[in-house]
Amino acid sequence: MKLYGTGYSPYVRKVLVALAEKGQSAEHIPLFFHDPDPAFQAASPFGKIPALDDDGFLLADSSAILHYIEAKYPTPALVPTEAKARGRAIWFDKFGDTEMFPVIIVPFFERMVKPTLMKQPGDEAAVAKAMNEGFPKIYDYLESQIDGPYLVGDAFSIADISVATCFHNLHLAGEKVDAGRWPKLARYVTETLARPSFVTALAARTNP
Ligand SMILES: N[C@@H](CCC(=O)N[C@@H](CS)C(=O)NCC(=O)O)C(=O)O
Numbered sequence: 001m002k003l004y005g006t007g008y009s010p011y012v013r014k015v016l017v018a019l020a021e022k023g024q025s026a027e028h029i030p031l032f033f034h035d036p037d038p039a040f041q042a043a044s045p046f047g048k049i050p051a052l053d054d055d056g057f058l059l060a061d062s063s064a065i066l067h068y069i070e071a072k073y074p075t076p077a078l079v080p081t082e083a084k085a086r087g088r089a090i091w092f093d094k095f096g097d098t099e100m101f102p103v104i105i106v107p108f109f110e111r112m113v114k115p116t117l118m119k120q121p122g123d124e125a126a127v128a129k130a131m132n133e134g135f136p137k138i139y140d141y142l143e144s145q146i147d148g149p150y151l152v153g154d155a156f157s158i159a160d161i162s163v164a165t166c167f168h169n170l171h172l173a174g175e176k177v178d179a180g181r182w183p184k185l186a187r188y189v190t191e192t193l194a195r196p197s198f199v200t201a202l203a204a205r206t207n208p
Pocket residue numbers: 009010011033034047048049050060061062063097
């Protein structure tokens with residue numbers, strides 16, 4: 001199994017965490033999005049990361065890959081089977097990908113991606129705007145949802161993977177959750193990123 005995508009990507013990290021939870025590993029090819037490598041282009045029709053090649057079976061999109069891995073390696077389960085728990089887990093996966101990512105990634109994008117990858121100066125005004133306006137809405141919501149070590153029920157799931165993954169990029173950008181204002185979220189992020197599967201994923205290669 002080959003997994004394409006730099007370890008910097010929160011979406012690639014989702015797959016690395018899921019594989020580690022299941023005791024599986026992949027040959028990790030840490031290229032950046034839109035890499036011209038034909039094998040990657042075949043696996044990712046729109047050039048986004050992550051993409052998977054499992055013995056010729058090609059699949060892009062972190063959530064699609066997570067569900068593929070879940071079906072192929074069902075234990076331990078990362079997608080709850082009970083109806084309400086499943087609905088909520090899928091909601092949090094989507095929330096992480098579509099509501100959180102564009103906002104929480106801003107400091108990392110402005111301070112690391114733009115200066116290094118794009119050779120452009122970062123925009124601190126954009127960082128301040130995201131942190132003052134976008135972050136509190138997301139943090140307030142998560143603070144209201146956290147009631148224990150896991151977001152859904154009494155087990156670690158795709159919900160935790162998708163919500164926690166972006167916080168590593170926030171830390172790389174030199175920011176963290178204000179534990180005075182959002183104590184449950186701050187604890188949840190610290191504990192989730194310290195989980196062995198996350199520790200493994202955080203050590204993944206970031207550069208080709
Ligand atoms: N829905 C996709 C999003 C993947 C994604 O947007 N990855 C970023 C890197 S973190 C990317 O490849 N961006 C390039 C682009 O948007 O063209 C997933 O869950 O895998």
